[in-house]
Amino acid sequence: MALIVQKFGGSSVADAESIKRVAKRIVETRKAGNEVVVAVSAMGDTTDELLDLAHEVTPIPAPRELDMLLSSGERISMALLAMAISSMGYVARSFTGSQAGMITDAQHGAARIVDVTPVRLREALDDGAIVIVAGFQGFNRDTRDITTLGRGGSDTTAVALAAALDADVCEIYTDVDGIFTSDPRVVPKARKIDRISSEEMLELAASGAKVLYIRAVEYARRHGVTLHVRSSFNNNEGTLVLNDASRNNPGAGEAPMEQPIVAGVATDLSEAKITVVGVPDLPGKAAEIFTIVAKSGGNVDMIVQNVSTAVSGVTDISFTLPKPEAQQVLRALAAEQERVGFSAIQHDDQIGKLALVGAGMRTNTGVSAKLFEALSAAGINIEMISTSEIRISVVTRADTLNKAANVVHSAFGLDGEDEAVVHGGTGR
Amino acid sequence: MALIVQKFGGSSVADAESIKRVAKRIVETRKAGNEVVVAVSAMGDTTDELLDLAHEVTPIPAPRELDMLLSSGERISMALLAMAISSMGYVARSFTGSQAGMITDAQHGAARIVDVTPVRLREALDDGAIVIVAGFQGFNRDTRDITTLGRGGSDTTAVALAAALDADVCEIYTDVDGIFTSDPRVVPKARKIDRISSEEMLELAASGAKVLYIRAVEYARRHGVTLHVRSSFNNNEGTLVLNDASRNNPGAGEAPMEQPIVAGVATDLSEAKITVVGVPDLPGKAAEIFTIVAKSGGNVDMIVQNVSTAVSGVTDISFTLPKPEAQQVLRALAAEQERVGFSAIQHDDQIGKLALVGAGMRTNTGVSAKLFEALSAAGINIEMISTSEIRISVVTRADTLNKAANVVHSAFGLDGEDEAVVHGGTGR
Known part of the structure; x- marks a missing residue:
């Protein structure tokens, strides 16, 4: 008998009909002889509506009370889901975050799990019984207060439960068929990936792939949880996210396979670029700048520093960060311009980021050359480059990003035969 | 420093604006130097909407899960209320039923409080801090499950908290100015009562006055809690519901007052009458009939048995019960007609019940004579009579009930000078 953890997002339980559909799927898993x-x-x-209500009451809701408020959303869905399962003749019991033993720190709105x-x-x-647990929420032992885990919290709940209960697999149900080699809305020939290493999945999630939250992938990787990302609309196999060893060691009966070089191409239009112009080329200047950025709440992604010429004695530093953070960072930098001694700041929110991700890059030379060649042949200019052991990211103009993704996808042999079917919506 | 418990019903916190208004009133009470x-x-x-959702999922929701579902409603309102208070610069903390220590038995949907x-x-x-507690809900220690208290549960929560915390007063906020000598929609000259004994309040509530739930009044009486029923729309004094001794012993500085004979006239159109005709006049027959009624879920209110004549050897038994229960009771009786040996059953849902309530009846003779006289003078026929030490109830035709209430109200000198203002809506 296997123990299976299943996670259903908000769009999978949006109304009574959807809840009954999800209940049926859960019961099927139980019928097949599994603990669920x-x-x-x-x-x-619901969560957004509750947030709106809070903001109607006060512009800055008390964090403890906001968590109390938001956590009621999952109580509603979990109780309805348990009822639906009970009405099918199966025993189901729902549990809040605290009843389920999701112990977190006391950071309301973005609590970290400390114990399960x-x-x-x-x-x-x-x-x-079939067990239904409220996602997204936990409980702090010291304050005895309810907490929430922040964006993607329900994925994290599922993975943490899978780890604590030593589950065989953690199934993440979503409105797409799995993880794709690229966003099918951008690259029509994107293919579903059957297996991907958690390492690659992390890089894809960090590079803008929205299906899984990076935090849940990190947790799964650290605790050796196998993820299965699949559609709640069909019974197809989705994408298995395996610990790195597993991807190279398929199960008994399968022949060891040659690992493809590249797992996928991620695109991201959510970042802006800030360039600090004419920074004195002195030790410690970069540190000064990024201290200002961090203190003003900027989460920097890519950084490029131009080589300064001996003649000028100054250099330019560019970095990218989420668009909503740009204004506050620009203000903070402007306030310190005189002290730091740079000459100007430029802001550019028309950039696109493309990331090529693949564990095979480690042992395959020439990947970056092939990437640059493909982009150059398509007449696409590269503005920034950043690399890790299994990822190459480049920044282009926003309006050339889709074209870039398609040519790179083709160049690395990722194109499928048919066009992928695109669904809408996201969970939390 | 006094400790004041305040209860606000659903209509007082229906939207963000109402919540802010309630928050302001709470803060005023705190500012005046009270613990709140x-x-x-x-x-x-919200509660009805959640119930509807549950019934969309399944016709018979699992009771444990229904309580889990419904209890989320108060979490939303209490968190919003706490936020609103915090935004006014006062410290507020919200607590669920279980966090507040409302320990109940395990009867989901109608749990009884066993400890606070x-x-x-x-x-x-x-x-x-100002303390906000979710009404209507509790927690069972053995099952560790969330329970709800049923209709009027929030009144009971407030009273139970007042008793456990030894509060000076329990204020029940509502959309009317207090308890009235009669329903102002029925008797336009009804007056607000300034003070009433809990004994009289119990009889009024049991006789159809809807402002306070009988269960909360019982709890208050048993634990010596003083209730203050008042409007959430103004700052007027409402009605004090005092333990019996207090009504006759006003506070220091006030002269002892002559207690009026009658506190109020309650009307009730929610009951139906069933008459079992031709019951053999043998010992145990009434018991047989009311066992059948009880087993089929009938909650009997008034009972009248005709005197049988020696000639016929049979008698008729009439009783009243809530209209929605009539059909199931009629079916149960019909199924047992042969065994019990009665000749027919009559069903009448066009009755009205009038109750005259007043502790002064104990020492004043002639109250019932005056009542019957007033009704007779108005040409109103009395179909059933039942009395307790401080209440006389009569059943009339439904379409004469309003006239009956007005003439009785006048006959006992209860009429006010002005017509009462009528608001709509009820809380839970």
Whole structure:
């Protein structure tokens, strides 16, 4: 008997009909002889509606109370889901974050899991029940208050439960068929990936692939949890996210396969570029600048520093960061311009980022050359480059990003035969 | 420094604006130097909406999960209320039923309070915080599950908190100015009552007055809690519901007052009458009939048995019960007609019930004579009569009930000078 953890996002439980559909799928998994634990998000837009209500009451809601408010969303969906399962003749019990033993620190709105003590869940499973757990929420032992885990919290709940209960697999249900070699809305020939290493998945998620939250992937990797990302609309196999060893060691009966060089091409239009012009080429100037950026709340992604010429004695430093953070960072830098001694600041929110991700890059030379060649042949200019062991990111003009993604996808032999089907929506 | 418990129903916190208004009133009470504990219902129609959702998922929701679902309603309102207070610069902390120590039995949907351990509330008060508690909900220690208290549960929560914290007063905020001598929609000259004994309040509530739930009044009476029923729309004094001794012993400085004979006239159109015709006049027959009624879920209110004549050897038994229960009781009786040996069943849902309530009846003779006289003078026929020490109830035709209430109200000198203002809506 396997233990399977399943996670359903808000769009999968948006109304009574969807909840019944999800209940049926859960019951099928139980019928197949598995123990089942389900992590569920709030219905549809419930969380956003509760946030709106809070902001109608006060512009800056008290964080403890905001968590109390938002955590009610999952109580609604989990109770309805448990009812739906019960009405099909199966025993189901729902548990809040605190009842499920999701112990977190006290950072309201972005709490980190510090321990998982699923005593009641284990008892319920031993009683033969299907267990439904509120995603996104936890409990702090010291303050005895309810906390929430922030964006993508329900994915993290599912993975943390899978780790604590030593589950065989953690299934993340979504509205797409799995992880794709690229965003099918950008690259029509994108293919579903059958298996991907957690290392590659992390780089893809960090580079803008939206299906899985980076935090959940990190947690799964650290605790050896196997993820299965699949569609809640069909029974197709989705994408297995395996610990690095596993991708190279497929299960018994399968022949070891040659690992493709590149797993996927991620695109991201969510960042802006800031260039600090005419920075004195003195030790410590970069540190000064990025201290200002960090203090003003900027989360820097890529950084490029021009080589200064001996003649000028100054250099330019460019970096990218999420667009919504740009204004506050620009203000902070402007306020310190005189002290740091740079000559100007430029802001550019018309950039696109393309990331090529693949563990095979480690042992394959010439990957970056092939990438630059493909972009050059298509007449696409590269403005910034940054590399890791298994990823190459380049910044282009925003309006050339789609073209760039398609030519790179083709150049690395990722194109599928048919065009991928595109669904809408995201979970939380 | 006084400790005041305040209860706000669903219509008082129906939207963000109402919540801010309630928050302001709470803060005023705090500013006046009081400790404040608030019990709050779910916003507006939230509970009914959640019930509808549950019934969309399954016709018979699992009781444990229904309580989990419904209890989320108060979490939303209490968190928003706490936020609103915080935004006014006062410290507020919200607590769920279980956090507040509302320990109940395990009867989902109609749980009884077995203990109240408000340790965290006392700590929060000692920290100077305003305490907001989710009404209507509790927690069972054995199952560790969330429970709900059923209809009027938030009133009961408030009273139970007032008792456990030894509060000076429990203020029940509503959309009317207090308890009236009669329903102002029925008797336009109804007056607000300034003080009423809990004994009279119990009889009024049991006789159809909807402002306070009988269960909360019972709890208050048993634990010596003083209730103050008042409007959330103005700052007027409402109605004090005092333990019996107090109504006759007003506070220092006030002269002892002559207690009026009658406190109020309640009307009730919610009951139906069933008459079992031709019951053999043998010992045990009434018991047989009411066992059948009870087993089929009928809650009997008034009972009248005709005197049988020696000639016929049979008698008729009439009783009243809530209209929605009539059909199931009729079916159960019909199924047993042969065994019990009665000749027919009559069903009448066009009855009205009038109850005259007043502790002064104990020592004043002639109250019932005056009542019957007033009704007779108005040409109103009395179909059933039932009396307790401080109440006389009569059943009339439904279409004469309003006239009956007005003439009785006048006959006992209850009429006010002006017509009462009528608001709509009820809380839970």
